Amino acid sequence: MPRRHPETSTVEHLVIVGNGMAGHRLVEALLARPERPARITVIGAETAPAYNRILLSPLLAGEMQREALTLRSAEWYAEQDIELILGERVEAIDRDARTLTTDAGRTLDYDRLVLATGSNPARPPVPGLELPGVHVFRDLHDADALARAAAQGGSAVVIGGGLLGLEAAEGLRKRGQGKRGMQVSLLQRDDRLMNRQLDLTAARLLESELRGRGLDIHTDAQLESLEAGSDGRVCAARLADGTRLAADCVVVAIGIVPNTALARAAELDTQRGVIVDEWLTTSDPAIHALGECCEHRGNLYGLVEPIWRQVEVLADCLCGKPSTGYVEAPTATKLKVSGVALYAFGPTEPEPDHEVLSYRDPQQGDYRRLLLRGGRLEGAVLYGDTASGPWYFEQALAGVDLTACRTALLLGAADAQVLLDDALNESPQRPAKEAA
Numbered sequence: 001m002p003r004r005h006p007e008t009s010t011v012e013h014l015v016i017v018g019n020g021m022a023g024h025r026l027v028e029a030l031l032a033r034p035e036r037p038a039r040i041t042v043i044g045a046e047t048a049p050a051y052n053r054i055l056l057s058p059l060l061a062g063e064m065q066r067e068a069l070t071l072r073s074a075e076w077y078a079e080q081d082i083e084l085i086l087g088e089r090v091e092a093i094d095r096d097a098r099t100l101t102t103d104a105g106r107t108l109d110y111d112r113l114v115l116a117t118g119s120n121p122a123r124p125p126v127p128g129l130e131l132p133g134v135h136v137f138r139d140l141h142d143a144d145a146l147a148r149a150a151a152q153g154g155s156a157v158v159i160g161g162g163l164l165g166l167e168a169a170e171g172l173r174k175r176g177q178g179k180r181g182m183q184v185s186l187l188q189r190d191d192r193l194m195n196r197q198l199d200l201t202a203a204r205l206l207e208s209e210l211r212g213r214g215l216d217i218h219t220d221a222q223l224e225s226l227e228a229g230s231d232g233r234v235c236a237a238r239l240a241d242g243t244r245l246a247a248d249c250v251v252v253a254i255g256i257v258p259n260t261a262l263a264r265a266a267e268l269d270t271q272r273g274v275i276v277d278e279w280l281t282t283s284d285p286a287i288h289a290l291g292e293c294c295e296h297r298g299n300l301y302g303l304v305e306p307i308w309r310q311v312e313v314l315a316d317c318l319c320g321k322p323s324t325g326y327v328e329a330p331t332a333t334k335l336k337v338s339g340v341a342l343y344a345f346g347p348t349e350p351e352p353d354h355e356v357l358s359y360r361d362p363q364q365g366d367y368r369r370l371l372l373r374g375g376r377l378e379g380a381v382l383y384g385d386t387a388s389g390p391w392y393f394e395q396a397l398a399g400v401d402l403t404a405c406r407t408a409l410l411l412g413a414a415d416a417q418v419l420l421d422d423a424l425n426e427s428p429q430r431p432a433k434e435a436a
């Protein structure tokens, strides 16, 4: 049932903190609504206007040019009559006065404030993390620094075998190719790569593909410390089992931590992220939060799909339009390593009442595993041919009973859909549906 956000006063001046992917998408969504706030100001700590952070991986791999990442130029913001302040970090919010202050000493007032401050890379508590040569992979500066390191050649150690770690490792390896060459090792604490998305079979296929390309992969690897060379820079990674890996460059990619510093300083309710309700409203009705900095019903965010849905809800809310509010929905994962096709959603391991269907073609390098409960799809892992991934995901989201097309389910969307359509045509409910 659509409802209205309790703070119904017209938003005269909206200030958005963070010109990242969520903050920028919100601007676009507001511009598409005639009821948009009269005045919009965006403040971003980065010096570049919003860019597609997702494409930092192909940028690092040398598969894309920097210009292709820009979402909108500073001129575009000016043309839309939006004040864009870049290279300034908001340091404090005075909630009583409804003002905020930046690190450049600028003070701004607001009627409504949106925190879109993203997240920071998580750092493992190991000695040596502060050494020169230890990087994270979050923004354009990081991508530049990593590209420079790859051009120097030598050896790199990437810590983290999730999406980001794999993309960083492949990016470094590819970027280093043809120059001095970079030997890249990847450390994964779990027994498999992408353990949150893949079952063991798919993870092993991925591992073997990446090893074949020259990546040195260590699973079940526990980082103990990073060592400094005589020049004070990082020179090696030491593992708990005594292994020592040479490292002229280290990339830490073990996860993200919501950036809640500003919200905490303003005494908004926070746990792991800034707590929001279904309208993306914080504990202060004049302040919202969205994207990777927020926490909704215990959930945190690290992919853009749910963030795009948050943006639509918040845009309606800021324009005084009723909405059903933000609701959680499952998301699917893809890996952006060229030449590797992967698509996954749902649980990685079957539960006792799951029916498991799987298909493997070692010659083609294809693998599919589906988890069904009561004829309905709850999870899928696809490696190789992933063309049917979005169809499987759609069926799972819609809760379609796939019993009628079970025999063709592993063959892919086209064959399965034919059987589903046939079953629907034969269904006694058909005339009733048509009549409706």
Ligand SMILES: Cc1cc2nc3c(=O)[nH]c(=O)nc-3n(C[C@H](O)[C@H](O)[C@H](O)COP(=O)(O)OP(=O)(O)OC[C@H]3O[C@@H](n4cnc5c(N)ncnc54)[C@H](O)[C@@H]3O)c2cc1C
Binding pocket: 017, 018, 019, 020, 021, 022, 023, 043, 044, 045, 046, 053, 054, 055, 056, 057, 088, 089, 090, 091, 116, 117, 118, 119, 137, 138, 139, 164, 259, 262, 290, 291, 292, 293, 301, 302, 303, 304, 305, 307, 334, 336
């Ligand atoms: C290399 C890489 C690859 C990725 N690949 C994928 C992918 O394939 N698919 C996917 O769905 N997601 C991917 N992601 C994740 C995706 O980029 C994020 O989910 C998305 O960027 C989150 O948007 P956000 O606006 O919340 O945070 P961000 O995009 O990080 O934006 C936050 C912005 O706020 C600014 N800021 C913070 N504090 C302040 C302050 N106090 N004052 C002013 N400004 C401030 C920051 O500088 C930053 O610019 C990837 C991320 C990375 C790093």
